[in-house]
Amino acid sequence: MSKDHIMPGHDAAHAEEGGHAPSTFRGYMTGFVLSVILTAIPFWLVMDGVLASSGATALTILVIGAVQMVVHMVYFLHMNSRSEGGWTLLALIFTVIIVAIALAGSLWVMYHLNVNMMPGHLHDMPSM
Amino acid sequence: MSDTRILHASAAGGSASADDSRFIVREPHHPENGTLLGFWIYLMSDCLIFACLFAVYGVQGRAYAGGPTGAELFDLKLVAVNTAMLLLSSITYGFAMLEAQRARLSGTLVWLVVTGMFGLAFLGLELYEFHHLVEHGAGPWRSAFLSSFFTLVGTHGLHVTFGIVWLVTLLFQLGRHGLIPENRRRLMCLSMFWHFLDVVWIGVFTFVYLMGVLP
Numbered sequence: 001m002s003k004d005h006i007m008p009g010h011d012a013a014h015a016e017e018g019g020h021a022p023s024t025f026r027g028y029m030t031g032f033v034l035s036v037i038l039t040a041i042p043f044w045l046v047m048d049g050v051l052a053s054s055g056a057t058a059l060t061i062l063v064i065g066a067v068q069m070v071v072h073m074v075y076f077l078h079m080n081s082r083s084e085g086g087w088t089l090l091a092l093i094f095t096v097i098i099v100a101i102a103l104a105g106s107l108w109v110m111y112h113l114n115v116n117m118m119p120g121h122l123h124d125m126p127s128m
Numbered sequence: 129m130s131d132t133r134i135l136h137a138s139a140a141g142g143s144a145s146a147d148d149s150r151f152i153v154r155e156p157h158h159p160e161n162g163t164l165l166g167f168w169i170y171l172m173s174d175c176l177i178f179a180c181l182f183a184v185y186g187v188q189g190r191a192y193a194g195g196p197t198g199a200e201l202f203d204l205k206l207v208a209v210n211t212a213m214l215l216l217s218s219i220t221y222g223f224a225m226l227e228a229q230r231a232r233l234s235g236t237l238v239w240l241v242v243t244g245m246f247g248l249a250f251l252g253l254e255l256y257e258f259h260h261l262v263e264h265g266a267g268p269w270r271s272a273f274l275s276s277f278f279t280l281v282g283t284h285g286l287h288v289t290f291g292i293v294w295l296v297t298l299l300f301q302l303g304r305h306g307l308i309p310e311n312r313r314r315l316m317c318l319s320m321f322w323h324f325l326d327v328v329w330i331g332v333f334t335f336v337y338l339m340g341v342l343p
Contacts, residue, residue: 022229028222035215039333043208046338054342065334069327076218076323084165091165095172099179106183 023078031075038068167317171324174287178328181280185336193271198340201266203257207337210253211329214288217246218326221319228315233306236315240299243322247292254285277336284332287325294318 042061044050051057073079073092081089189198220243227235258278261267268278298318302311 023222023225025223025226028219028226032215032219032222035218039211039215039330042334042338043204043211046341047204058339058342061334061338065330068330072218072323072327072330076222076326077320084168087165088168091169091172095175098176102176102179103183103186107186110187 027075027078031071034071034075035068038064038071163313164316164320167320171320174324175328178280178283178331181276181283182331182335185276185280188272188276189336189340191272193273195271195274196264196266198273198277198337199343201261201264202337202341204337204341206253206257207333210250210257211333213246213250213253214326214329217243217250218323220246221322225315225319228307228312231307233302236307237299237302240295240302244292244295244299247288247295251285251288251292254281258282277340280336281332284325284328287321287328291318291322291325294321 042064045057045061051060079089079092083089220239224236224239224243227239261274266274268275295318298311298314301314305311
């Protein structure tokens with residue numbers, strides 16, 4: 001008999017939480033405090049115009065946004081490599097790859113389309 | 129399951145059966161409770177919908193067509209309050225889950241109601257913002273920027289609306305049947321849905337509002 005069958009109590013508790021580790025007050029509060037800080041910083045950066053360059057500000061708040069998403073995934077969605085035998089993490093990684101391709105690809109293609117199809121540039125086309 | 133039973137039976141019964149087990153992969157068996165995994169996969173597909181809308185906004189976000197720009201329209205203080213509402217609703221939902229873990233029904237219900245209130249406050253502020261924009265002639269028909277803005281933020285708002293409908297339904301189910309396993313499962317699913325919407329909102333306030341007002 002495998003371990004799960006020896007401990008029916010453990011099995012039931014496991015099923016109740018759907019393979020997730022039990023949540024703790026500490027975990028939720030850590031996530032909340034981190035996400036408040038990670039929300040406040042980008043708003044402060046933009047509203048007070050702390051950084052002179054728009055590009056630097058945009059890059060900073062995008063990175064902070066990404067970090068905050070990870071914080072939410074870990075502390076609120078209880079994402080880890082063990083939940084549901086690792087299948088949730090696998091699905092997430094797959095989705096992140098697809099999302100990255102869709103976003104980066106769209107922006108890249110449409111940017112170049114915009115630049116190259118500007119009316120002013122059209123007469124340059126035959127010489128290309 | 130039956131495979132493991134056969135494996136153990138043969139392992140216990142015969143001495144020469146050690147080789148029989150080589151075809152059986154010894155790994156933790158697949159999740160028996162597939163609902164949460166299925167719901168997670170639904171959320172991932174929802175993520176793809178939002179990715180498409182984000183891509184559209186990324187492409188059209190500066191196509192103002194001579195109309196108002198993000199810097200002129202967005203009220204960051206309002207967005208900050210809105211974000212706070214959603215963040216608070218996330219943590220209060222967490223408290224509801226903790227109460228449910230301790231099998232305290234009334235605590236769960238109270239925190240769920242608080243979560244719903246924060247959700248409604250978020251929706252109210254968002255509708256106020258939309259109304260304000262439309263009133264000033266900055267409706268979705270004005271420019272590609274505003275079309276993509278209303279589609280993306282509106283889709284998120286619709287998700288929150290349905291989340292609140294679900295939450296109210298769950299309140300009645302909990303009130304009638306208590307913290308039975310089925311209701312715990314529903315609580316977990318709504319928890320994932322609610323926190324997922326918060327994750328999407330991080331993308332919205334960063335990519336749409338904050339980056340929209342940058343010169």
